[in-house]
Amino acid sequence: MSLALYNYNHIKEKEMEKAKQAKKTRPTKKALIAQLEKAGVEQKITTSLMRANIETIQWVIANIS
Secondary structure, eight states, rough: OHHHHHHHHHHHHHHHHHHHOOOOOOHHHHHHHHHHTTOOOOHHHHHHHHTTTHHHHHHHHHHHO
């Protein structure tokens, strides 16, 4: 019984480690807006895009690149 419990805990620990390694970090809006400003997009447009979601900002970056 204790061996089965140990194996179960060991497997769960390995799964948690894999999940931590596989977790992708999304870029922040602030970083994406800074990237647009470096590309030469006007301040007025970047201010408006701050209200958009991250996927939309990424789509804009992909289309201007």
